[in-house]
Amino acid sequence: MKVGFIGLGNVGGKLAGSLLRNGYDLTVRDLDHELAQSFLDKGAHWADSPKELAEKVDLIITCLPSPAACAKVMEAADGLVHGLTTGKIWLEMSTTDDAEVRRLGALVEATGALAMDCPVSGGCHRAATGNISIFAGGSRAAFERVLPVLSTLGRRVLHTGDIGSASVLKVMTNYLATTHLCALAEALVVCKKAGLDLGTTYEAIRISSGNSFVHETESQLILNGSRDVNFTMDLVIKDVGLFDSLANQLGVPLEISPLILDIFKDGQQRFGAREWSSNIVKRLEQACDLQVLAPGFPAELVDYEPEEQGAEVVPPGRSA
Incomplete structure (x- = not known):
């Protein structure tokens, strides 16, 4: 073929x-x-x-x-x-x-x-x-x-x-991933502010009910400082916006996705449309005058399977 x-x-x-x-x-x-x-x-x-x-x-x-x-x-x-x-x-x-x-x-x-x-x-x-x-x-x-x-x-x-069903599922999964990214940003900043070791914090999340695919991938890039996830803030706004628009068309009164959109629109305004999506954590880093960094984490993701x-x-x- x-x-x-x-x-x-x-x-x-x-x-x-x-x-x-x-x-x-x-x-x-x-x-x-x-x-x-x-x-x-x-x-x-x-x-x-x-x-x-x-x-x-x-x-x-x-x-x-x-x-x-x-x-x-x-x-x-x-x-x-x-x-x-x-x-x-x-x-x-x-x-x-x-x-x-x-x-x-x-x-x-x-x-x-x-x-x-x-x-x-x-x-x-x-x-x-x-x-x-x-x-x-x-x-x-x-x-x-x-x-x-x-x-x-x-x-x-x-x-x-x-046809079309896969696209609905894709924007749904991207919405869920973005929601957890925002939650992880908050969790990591709170633990840093509380004086916890962030390597230990990473493992605590990873082995617990708070774990997710997003944590095992993007949290590593956040803690390294590269934040290079090969996905940008404008694309997050596009994808979550597609999910939010679909919910509006279907008459589902969502509460979380509009908030996620507002967070990323603010991030885009501050840092630029082509900023890596993982750098949404910078909003809280700046607000708390700290950096969420830890040694031993990779600058980019590699699939070793x-x-x-x-x-x-x-x-x-x-x-x-």
Whole structure:
């Protein structure tokens, strides 16, 4: 199967790297040609437009920073939709709005191609090793066709239902992760102010009911001081905003997500839109005139688990 990949940023570049590393015939495109050069040097092909890329390959993956960026790639005069024909497949791996991915999916399916939303979760360090988790929304027939590719890109692959369902679950999980990041910032600053050793504090959280994936990853970067989580404040606001908007549309009177948005909007105003999201702790560090730092923690996250072929995750109550 020939695969095309559009969007070689923090996550997309690592996903595309997994495809190339595992022997796929890969064609790439990004607005920044320099991002593509390392892929071209390793044998990938280049496309001058999304339309040309779609014409050259069987499976097209987009991984872009916003719904607006994806719409432009799909619908421009030289857009991806215009290169699709019957039998081709489009996978949207960006974190996006469920209504928008369904709208674009309808345009794709009008050409005879298949459409799925397949966002990832688990951090850039796991995207780099092919060990990330993938939510996959779309028909079961489409899912089974792309499962070999998805199980190369990720270790755990969950078929979530119709197109759009994966995007809902993705923004939900990003909301939960951001909520715990804000809570961890408060917890670490309080323990520092109380005079506790922060290495001990980290372990106390890790072995307790207060633990989470976010703690085991982002707390290490906070304590190191690098805060380099490969995810920025503007993207947090986008993702939590998508979750909050969905709740408003559904008439769910949320209380926490509006507060999380306010915290990050304040952080963005203070530190800049492209500041690492983990540096939200700086708001409290500045307010308390202290720094949440401890020796022995890494400056960046590395996935030390060996790369494994992925597999479908089957929810309770569903037949395998």
